[in-house]
Amino acid sequence: xxxxxxxxAVVLAAGLALSACGFSGNGGGGGDGANQLSLLVPSxxxxxxxxxxxxxxxxxxxxxxxxxxxxxxxxxxxNDVVRTKIQxxxxxxxxxxxxxxxxxxxxxxxxxxxxxxxxxLADFQPTFVDNxxxxxxxxxxxxxxxxxxxxxxxxxxxxxxxxxPPKTWDELLDASKRISALGNGVHGYGMPLGNExxxxxxxxxxxxxxxxxxxxEKLTIDxxxxxxxxxxxxxxxxEGATQPDPGATDRTPLINVFIQGKIGMIEGLPPxxxxxxxxxxxxxxxxxxxxxxxxxxxxLGVADHLMAxxxxxDKADVIRAFVDYFFSKDVYVPWVDAEGFLPTTKSGAEALxxxxxxxxxxxxxxxxxxxxxxxxxxxxxxxxxxxxxxxLGQGKDPAAVLAEVQAGVEG
Amino acid sequence: MSRADPAPTRSAPTRSARARWARTAAAGPWLxxxxxxxxxxxxxxxxxxxxxxxxxxxxxxxxxxxxxxENYQRLAELAALPRVLxxxxxxxxxxxxxxxxVSLALAQFLDKAFPGRRLVRMAVIVPWAASVVxxxxxxxxxxxxxxxxxxxxxxDIGLLDAPYGFTKNTVPAFAVAMGIAxxxxxxxxxxxxxxxxxxxxxxxxEAAQLDGAGRIATYRRVVLPMLRPAIAVATIINIINxxxxxxxxxxxxxxxPGYSADxxxxxxxxxxxxxxxxxxxxxxxxxxxxxxxxxxxxxxxVARPMRxx
Numbered sequence: 001x002x003x004x005x006x007x008x009a010v011v012l013a014a015g016l017a018l019s020a021c022g023f024s025g026n027g028g029g030g031g032d033g034a035n036q037l038s039l040l041v042p043s044x045x046x047x048x049x050x051x052x053x054x055x056x057x058x059x060x061x062x063x064x065x066x067x068x069x070x071x072x073x074x075x076x077x078x079n080d081v082v083r084t085k086i087q088x089x090x091x092x093x094x095x096x097x098x099x100x101x102x103x104x105x106x107x108x109x110x111x112x113x114x115x116x117x118x119x120x121l122a123d124f125q126p127t128f129v130d131n132x133x134x135x136x137x138x139x140x141x142x143x144x145x146x147x148x149x150x151x152x153x154x155x156x157x158x159x160x161x162x163x164x165p166p167k168t169w170d171e172l173l174d175a176s177k178r179i180s181a182l183g184n185g186v187h188g189y190g191m192p193l194g195n196e197x198x199x200x201x202x203x204x205x206x207x208x209x210x211x212x213x214x215x216x217e218k219l220t221i222d223x224x225x226x227x228x229x230x231x232x233x234x235x236x237x238x239e240g241a242t243q244p245d246p247g248a249t250d251r252t253p254l255i256n257v258f259i260q261g262k263i264g265m266i267e268g269l270p271p272x273x274x275x276x277x278x279x280x281x282x283x284x285x286x287x288x289x290x291x292x293x294x295x296x297x298x299x300l301g302v303a304d305h306l307m308a309x310x311x312x313x314d315k316a317d318v319i320r321a322f323v324d325y326f327f328s329k330d331v332y333v334p335w336v337d338a339e340g341f342l343p344t345t346k347s348g349a350e351a352l353x354x355x356x357x358x359x360x361x362x363x364x365x366x367x368x369x370x371x372x373x374x375x376x377x378x379x380x381x382x383x384x385x386x387x388x389x390x391x392l393g394q395g396k397d398p399a400a401v402l403a404e405v406q407a408g409v410e411g
Numbered sequence: 412m413s414r415a416d417p418a419p420t421r422s423a424p425t426r427s428a429r430a431r432w433a434r435t436a437a438a439g440p441w442l443x444x445x446x447x448x449x450x451x452x453x454x455x456x457x458x459x460x461x462x463x464x465x466x467x468x469x470x471x472x473x474x475x476x477x478x479x480x481e482n483y484q485r486l487a488e489l490a491a492l493p494r495v496l497x498x499x500x501x502x503x504x505x506x507x508x509x510x511x512x513v514s515l516a517l518a519q520f521l522d523k524a525f526p527g528r529r530l531v532r533m534a535v536i537v538p539w540a541a542s543v544v545x546x547x548x549x550x551x552x553x554x555x556x557x558x559x560x561x562x563x564x565x566x567d568i569g570l571l572d573a574p575y576g577f578t579k580n581t582v583p584a585f586a587v588a589m590g591i592a593x594x595x596x597x598x599x600x601x602x603x604x605x606x607x608x609x610x611x612x613x614x615x616x617e618a619a620q621l622d623g624a625g626r627i628a629t630y631r632r633v634v635l636p637m638l639r640p641a642i643a644v645a646t647i648i649n650i651i652n653x654x655x656x657x658x659x660x661x662x663x664x665x666x667x668p669g670y671s672a673d674x675x676x677x678x679x680x681x682x683x684x685x686x687x688x689x690x691x692x693x694x695x696x697x698x699x700x701x702x703x704x705x706x707x708x709x710x711x712x713v714a715r716p717m718r719x720x
Contacts, residue, residue, distance in 0.1 A: 080684065087472035087689075102471045185557075185574075194666040195685070244556060245579035247668040257557050379470055383685030390668025394581075408686065 037068045037318055040085075040092035042078045042304075044144075044339050045271070051335055059325050066318055079379075091309040093319060100132070100140035100305045102376040110308040112138035115319040120327050127365070128303055128344045134374045140305035141323065142344035144336055147299045147364040148204060150291065151268040153261060154284040156186060160264070165288035167295040169208070169232050172265070176241035179264035187243040189236060190258055190266035193393055194250035195386040199371070201251075202389050203300045204267055205229035207369045208292035214372030219381055222399075222406040228293070230389075230398040237393050247390030259283060271340035273357050287360045301368030303344060377409050384408035457700070463693035470687035482694035491670035491678070498585070499654070499674040503706070506592045506653045511646060513593065514600035515638075521601065522608045539598035547591055547662035554578050554587065578663055581671045588663040588672075592653060600645045607641025608634070643714070647707060654703050675699050 041052060049072045056068045071092070073081050078097060085091050091108065103109050112121060112132070121138070128142035152165050160178040176188025192201055203213070209232070211225035220226075236242050243249060243263065258266045259280045267290065276283055289297050306326070308319045325331060329347045336343045336352070342361055343349050352358060372378050384405050391401050467478035486492070521532055538546060553561040556574035565571045577583045611634060619629045635642075657676050664672035673681065675695060682692035 079687075083470075083472035083687075083689065085472075087468075087474070102469065106469055106471055106473045108471070108473075193668065195668070196666075198668075245576040248576065248579035248584075248666040250666055253555075253557075262557065376470070380687050383687060387681060387685045388669055390666075394668065396669075 034315060035066050035318060037066060037094060037315070037322055038071070038092045039068055039094045039096075039322075040071045040073065040078070040082065041096040042075050043072050044341075047338065048072060051338060055326060055331060055335065058331070059322060062325065063321055066321065068322065091311055093311055093315055094306060094308055094322065096143060096304065096306050098302070098304050099371075099373045099379050099382075100307045101134060101374045102379055103307060103309070104134055104139040105376045108309050109139055110310055110316060110319070112141060114316050115308045116141065116323045116327075117320065120324050123327065123345045123347055125344055125346055125349065127368075131303055131370050131373065132305060140307040141327070142303045143306045144339065144341040145301060145303045145344050145365070146269045146271075146341050147301050147361050147368050148200070148267045148269060148290060149299065149360050149364060150265055150288045151258065151272060151285055152265040152288060153258070153263065154286055155261070156182065156264045165265075165286070166291045167289070168291055169293050172291040173236060173239065173241055176236065176264060177239060180240055186262055186264070188241045188264045189243075190249075190254045190263040191233065191236065191242040191246040192249050192251040192254045193233075193246045193390040194248050195390070196250035196252060197386070198389040199382045199385040200300060200302070201267065202230065202233070202385060203369075203371065204290055205233050207298045207300060208232075208290065210293070212369060212372075213378070213381070214375055219372065219375055219377050219406075219409050221381060221409060222402040227399055227402060230392065230402060232293070234392045234398050238395075245393060247393030270342060270358060270361050274340050289360075289364070297364070297367045299364040299368050301365065301370045303370065303373075305373075381405065381409045460693050460696050460700075463690060464697045466690055468688075468690040472689065478690060482688075482690045483698075485688075485691050486694050486698065491673070495670055495673050495675055495678050498672065499676075499702075502585075502589065502592075502660075502674050503650060503654050506589050506596065507646060507649045509589075510593050510596040510600050510649055511642065514597055514604050514645070515642075517597065517601045518604035518608055521605055535601055536598050538595050541595075543595055543656075544658045544662060546595055547588075547659045550587065550591055551578055551662050579667070581664075581667055584664045584667055585672050588659050591659050591663065592656060595659070596649055596653065600649060603645040603648075604638060604641050607638045611637045646714075647710065650706060650710065651703060654699075654706070675702070 039052070039056070041048070043049065049070075052070050052072065056070055060066065060068060071081075082091075082095065082097065086108065095103075100109065124132075124142060128145065129138055132138055132140045132142050150165060156179050157165070157175065160175070160182055162175040162178060166172040166175045172189065179186060179188035192198070206213075206226040206229035209225045209229035211223060211229055213219060213221060213226075237246055243254065243257070254263070255266060255268060255272060255275065256279070257263050258268075259276050261280070261283055268287070276285060290299050292298055306323070308316075308323070326335075327345060329345075329351065332345065333343065333348050333351045336348060337355075342358065342365070343352055349362065353362060371382070388401060388404050388408075392398060464482050465478060465480075467475040467481070469475055489495075517535065521528065521535070550561075553559050554577040556562055556576045556579065559574065562571070562574040562577070566574055575583075577587055615633060615637070616629060619633045624632065655676055657680065660672070660674060660677045661680065664677070670678060670681070676699065679692045679695045679699065682688045682695060
């Protein structure tokens with residue numbers, strides 16, 4: 001009962017606070033807005049909203065003069081919401097999202113050092129700091145990270161007579177075909193190329209061929225190495241090693257099919273572990289490094305960021321108070337741990353290094369390659385990959401698909 | 412007397428026109444609310460759409476200045492455009508024609524007295540009462556190759572050897588979407604036509620019978636012409652609805668790669684969400700708006716639905 005009441009109340013309060021911000025902003029920086037922070041975040045899991053509410057409640061207890069309004073959006077909507085808010089001059093003070101480069105280049109963001117103490121900045125791991133910097137200046141705070149690794153169904157591999165997890169593409173193809181041959185609705189390799197996250201699966205394959213999406217300045221989509229990766233994907237599809245219609249299959253539902261035991265192997269994330277434990281604890285599963293062209297290790301790293309918008313007036317001190325508070329070990333580590341992701345701070349990695357199920361993921365971090373998030377065209381490139389890459393499953397020529405994505409980026 | 416007569420007749424129209432103006436002016440204060448509403452809800456968004464289509468807007472919503480007709484040019488250069496326009500035509504014409512034909516039959520059926528007619532009439536409303544997204548989602552999951560109940564049923568009764576990705580391949584997915592669009596458009600159309608049928612006086616039908624007209628002749632020569640206004644209303648409203656329909660296609664064909672299953676309306680959304688081109692999407696919306704106007708003008712001109720007898 002109280003819970004049912006609390007949610008509308010929070011929404012109402014957030015709505016009122018947001019509209020209050022909007023009006024004071026239009027009025028030319030009213031004094032009362034200076035101690036109000038608006039926070040816009042995506043929902044990582046069903047518990048995300050509650051976790052943020054706890055963080056905010058304890059922050060407000062420590063800083064009684066500051067009020068924080070929270071808005072939680074789904075990943076499907078958050079980009080539209082942010083764009084609409086910016087267009088109407090109501091950008092949030094703090095935003096949690098994947099890519100920051102476009103906002104930074106449009107001059108909308110505070111540099112990181114303006115809104116965090118030196119101690120907080122020094123605690124971030126250097127790879128993530130590089131990934132969050134443009135032209136030597138850190139523009140955003142790496143907030144959570146994830147890497148991918150191969151999840152496999154130990155029972156299906158044994159039934160198909162596959163000795164161990166594959167290390168190279170050839171072994172992967174062979175093992176997948178053998179598992180697919182088991183029949184009964186079982187498929188060897190789960191390849192989600194639907195528009196939910198086609199760019200992730202594609203990156204795993206192109207990185208596995210030694211490719212990358214950027215040369216540091218320009219986006220390099222249509223390159224010989226990337227082509228090799230994409231051709232290997234199509235070979236898997238055409239030889240029947242994947243589930244049917246990979247071009248129109250999204251990641252989340254496909255991981256569920258893996259959890260139900262109908263798929264031999266799939267690339268998973270840290271939260272996949274928790275999902276298996278929750279939905280089908282009887283599944284026989286294990287993780288292994290991602291198979292690549294020649295077996296050398298590589299993985300896709302993804303970091304989401306926290307960033308602070310310049311909204312007129314001087315809110316830098318208030319934002320700094322919140323950022324320092326959030327990234328302090330006692331607040332940050334439980335948050336990351338509960339969401340099942342990897343920490344981006346040194347103190348966080350130390351605190352979580354003892355968890356055995358995260359070992360494979362943490363070990364993958366040194367070899368992790370990231371999306372070129374510092375390139376402002378990446379958002380659009382990612383979008384056109386999500387729309388277009390799936391055509392590989394319809395028999396379209398891989399070179400033509402890459403050329404089409406590249407053309408969209410330049411256009 | 413005779414000379415004075417013409418004067419009042421000549422000045423009468425002017426006076427009555429002035430009187431009408433005065434009456435309109437007097438009504439003004441009561442119209443303000445509605446006019447403000449129309450301006451705010453209809454004119455402002457349309458104007459804003461046109462304005463956006465002429466601006467250069469960044470991926471993140473920052474207005475970078477005027478763009479002239481560049482957005483329209485970029486739109487014209489889209490390789491997928493011919494296919495998308497063809498899809499749009501198939502979608503609108505197919506759904507509206509099938510809906511109207513099926514509804515004519517349904518309305519005729521529901522017009523006859525039979526036991527339980529009230530229940531059947533109520534059952535026809537159900538797809539209308541349900542949310543379109545919900546209906547489409549039910550079909551989407553039902554047809555899912557991994558856990559879809561419809562797919563399983565087809566396999567169990569032996570029509571299929573293995574589950575088939577009805578919603579994962581362009582042509583079947585588009586056909587499924589059209590089927591759902593017809594399904595959700597039937598209630599409104601049927602009821603509009605049923606209302607039209609009930610305005611046809613029984614005497615007219617009797618007279619046709621007495622004159623020796625058979626059933627088919629009565630239907631074609633008497634019923635259909637008298638249904639013309641109802642058919643016109645149903646058709647025009649359906650054209651607009653179906654043309655702008657987003658939820659069904661997005662739910663059913665949304666995961667299909669490329670643009671092979673897109674209409675202009677879903678392409679607008681892909682331009683915004685995937686390609687981050689609000690400006691190009693605005694240009695496409697303007698084109699959409701003009702297209703739907705043109706279709707209706709053509710329909711009204713060719714079919715002359717409102718022609719009086």
